[in-house]
Amino acid sequence: MQAKDFIQLLKLTPKMPVKVEYLPGLFTDGGFTISKIAFKKNEAVQVYLSDNKTPGHLPHTEELKTLLIQSVGETEELGNMEIRVIYGNQDIESTELDITEVEVFQGTFTLKLYSLNNLTKAKARQEKQQKEQMAQKGKRFFFHAVRNFLFPQPLVLKWNLAKL
Structure with a gap:
C-alpha cells in the first residue's frame, strides 16, 4: 500500500x-x-x-x-x-x-x-499435487490391467468336499 x-x-x-x-x-x-x-x-x-x-x-x-x-x-x-x-x-x-x-x-x-495471493498460490500448489497423485494412480491402474491381460491369473476353485 x-x-x-x-x-x-x-x-x-x-x-x-x-x-x-x-x-x-x-x-x-x-x-x-x-x-x-x-x-x-x-x-x-x-x-x-x-x-x-x-x-x-x-x-x-x-x-x-x-x-x-x-x-x-x-x-x-x-x-x-x-x-x-x-x-x-x-x-x-x-x-x-x-x-x-x-x-x-x-x-x-x-x-x-x-497476502491472500500467497494463500491462493498455496491452494493452487495443493491442487497441482493432488492432480499429480491422481495421474500416478491412473498409471498404476493401467499397468495393472495390462499385466493382468498379458499374464492372467489362473482361476482356482477350491472345493470343500466335507461340506457337500
Whole structure:
C-alpha cells in the first residue's frame, strides 16, 4: 500500500483503535507499540511494531498518523513510496510485510498484513499435487490391467468336499 494513501485513510478515521492481523484470524494480543519508523529514501517507509505494550492501551489512528507525519513529513513529499510493517512475536520471526488490506469495521481499524495471493498460490500448489497423485494412480491402474491381460491369473476353485 502506498504511504500517502495510508496516511489519508488515517486522517479519515480519527480516534479508532488499531488492530493488526498478521495471519488469517491471528491478531496482536491486547495491542502493540510502534517502536521505530524508518524512512528509506525513494524506497519505502518501514514501521516497526513490537509486542511490548502498556496494559489497557490500544494504539489509535490519531497516534499512528502523528508518528508517521513527524518522522516522514507531509504526504506530498512521499510520492509513490510503499509502507511496510515489520512485525514479529514469539511465534513468528520478525518479518517485513506489506499492508495488503485495511478494514474499517465496527469502530476498529484493522491492518491485514498477510497476502491472500500467497494463500491462493498455496491452494493452487495443493491442487497441482493432488492432480499429480491422481495421474500416478491412473498409471498404476493401467499397468495393472495390462499385466493382468498379458499374464492372467489362473482361476482356482477350491472345493470343500466335507461340506457337500
